[in-house]
Amino acid sequence: MKPNVHLSPDVAAALAAGNPVVALESTIITHGMPFPANYETAVDVEDVVRANGAVPATIAVIDGQLRAGLSDAELKALAASDGAVKASGRDLAVAMVKKATAGTTVSATMRIAAMAGIEIFATGGVGGVHRGAEDTFDISADLTELGRTATTVVCAGVKSILDIAKTLEYLETQRVPVIAYGTDDFPAFFTRTSGFKADHRLDSAEEIADAMRLHHALETGTGLMIANPIPEEAALEPAFIDGTIADAVREAEERKIARKDVTPFLLARINELSKGRSLKANIALVKNNAALAARIAAAYARAGKG
Numbered sequence: 001m002k003p004n005v006h007l008s009p010d011v012a013a014a015l016a017a018g019n020p021v022v023a024l025e026s027t028i029i030t031h032g033m034p035f036p037a038n039y040e041t042a043v044d045v046e047d048v049v050r051a052n053g054a055v056p057a058t059i060a061v062i063d064g065q066l067r068a069g070l071s072d073a074e075l076k077a078l079a080a081s082d083g084a085v086k087a088s089g090r091d092l093a094v095a096m097v098k099k100a101t102a103g104t105t106v107s108a109t110m111r112i113a114a115m116a117g118i119e120i121f122a123t124g125g126v127g128g129v130h131r132g133a134e135d136t137f138d139i140s141a142d143l144t145e146l147g148r149t150a151t152t153v154v155c156a157g158v159k160s161i162l163d164i165a166k167t168l169e170y171l172e173t174q175r176v177p178v179i180a181y182g183t184d185d186f187p188a189f190f191t192r193t194s195g196f197k198a199d200h201r202l203d204s205a206e207e208i209a210d211a212m213r214l215h216h217a218l219e220t221g222t223g224l225m226i227a228n229p230i231p232e233e234a235a236l237e238p239a240f241i242d243g244t245i246a247d248a249v250r251e252a253e254e255r256k257i258a259r260k261d262v263t264p265f266l267l268a269r270i271n272e273l274s275k276g277r278s279l280k281a282n283i284a285l286v287k288n289n290a291a292l293a294a295r296i297a298a299a300y301a302r303a304g305k306g
Ligand code: PSU
Pocket: 025, 027, 028, 031, 032, 088, 104, 105, 106, 107, 124, 125, 126, 127, 128, 139, 140, 141, 142, 159, 259, 260, 261, 262, 263, 264, 267
């Protein structure tokens, strides 16, 4: 028997009616941003989804329950919590047994969203192949999940804490189409270009919704990555952010930070070293992704209703 995903009333109603729903992850809340910016951003992102015609479903594990759609009080408690763990897809069963509260990574959020019947998901950045992966083997489970779960993930590309070229290669191996929105370039999270081309470019939410439908009709079984560049006015200068990231990566190596602690350490350190500039950019791009995801979800639901 499949474990139940507990839906909030508005998420349940939207799914039952075939109305657009956008999943949102929660590791960005528990391990990606400091309090209270994490809470404020989570609330704002939900509002952006609503303003663009879809119902937001923030996904997390609360006291061992898989949840899609949190109340304001739950969102705040999660954001303020020191005890919430970081759960990727493989950690969910144990989190449920232990009645733990967990922020869900992209891989765990995709899994729960798929079980709930939510096909579109917005986040900031996905995990990927880390720099030095040839020695550490550090490749995020987000990429393997994209290779086996048919969820569309809207992100701002991946940041250069990762090896972007290897991440794109790995997505190719996993049969995940990488579609840049309104640009030929694969964006690098804080900047609009990474120096690498995306596989494909599409220029409207309607075309992306069509591509989703066909990708699933072909029974590929894989997700789609939609790479949405950070808004021009929020983008950081490459020289500044690349230097900051290089410093943070060096520090992580020196301090022997490993495995699931690597990404949270780097995000927090980049925020400190950039004196909050990375956080500001992060907030702007997450909202931008939420808006695009909601418009794709609306187009997808419209076509589904014929
Ligand atoms: N990258 C970001 N912000 C984030 C994450 C990654 O720019 O918040 C989070 C996401 O939840 C992602 C997870 O799924 O980190 C990946 O962790 P790891 O690299 O340990 O797989």
